[in-house]
Amino acid sequence: MSLSHESFTSPSRRAVVTAAGAAGLAATLAACGGSGDPGSDASGSGASDSGTASGSGSAKGSGKGSASPLAKTSDIPEGGGKVFKEQQVVVTQPTKGDFKAFTSTCTHQGCTVASVSGGTINCPCHGSKFSIEDGSVKHPPAMSPLESMKIEVSGDEIKLS
Numbered sequence: 001m002s003l004s005h006e007s008f009t010s011p012s013r014r015a016v017v018t019a020a021g022a023a024g025l026a027a028t029l030a031a032c033g034g035s036g037d038p039g040s041d042a043s044g045s046g047a048s049d050s051g052t053a054s055g056s057g058s059a060k061g062s063g064k065g066s067a068s069p070l071a072k073t074s075d076i077p078e079g080g081g082k083v084f085k086e087q088q089v090v091v092t093q094p095t096k097g098d099f100k101a102f103t104s105t106c107t108h109q110g111c112t113v114a115s116v117s118g119g120t121i122n123c124p125c126h127g128s129k130f131s132i133e134d135g136s137v138k139h140p141p142a143m144s145p146l147e148s149m150k151i152e153v154s155g156d157e158i159k160l161s
């Protein structure tokens with residue numbers, strides 16, 4: 001009698017527990033799947049969009065670079081000069097203590113002048129030469145002088161102004 005009672009109640013109790021467990025698990029999975037995937041996708045793309053926008057905005061704002069010294073006065077030979085390719089500037093010292101600056105872009109066809117020698121700024125592309133004193137054309141084919149640029153000399157430092 002006791003055996004048959006045990007065998008009757010035991011399966012039914014197990015069935016109830018199993019059913020409740022399965023239902024609970026299914027509910028948990030549904031809840032996770034339903035709210036997890038779309039939610040994370042939406043917040044992910046939203047965050048990256050706003051991040052890109054603010055990043056490019058701040059990059060545009062920080063473009064000032066003329067504060068750092070271009071050269072030391074001792075870098076510029078007297079009666080000659082030096083080409084600063086990165087800054088696109090030629091600095092010359094025609095006479096002692098007198099510094100001049102010009103754009104390094106040749107007025108003929110836009111090459112970057114390469115050297116300063118023999119009292120002229122020299123373009124390697126077609127042989128134009130410009131005066132170290134005022135940028136005027138000393139040798140064609142260029143027709144126009146090099147554009148002069150403003151510099152400041154303070155102490156032994158030369159800066160673009």
Ligand code: FES
Nearest residue numbers: 106108109123126
């Ligand atoms: S570009 Fe300089 S000489 Fe032609």
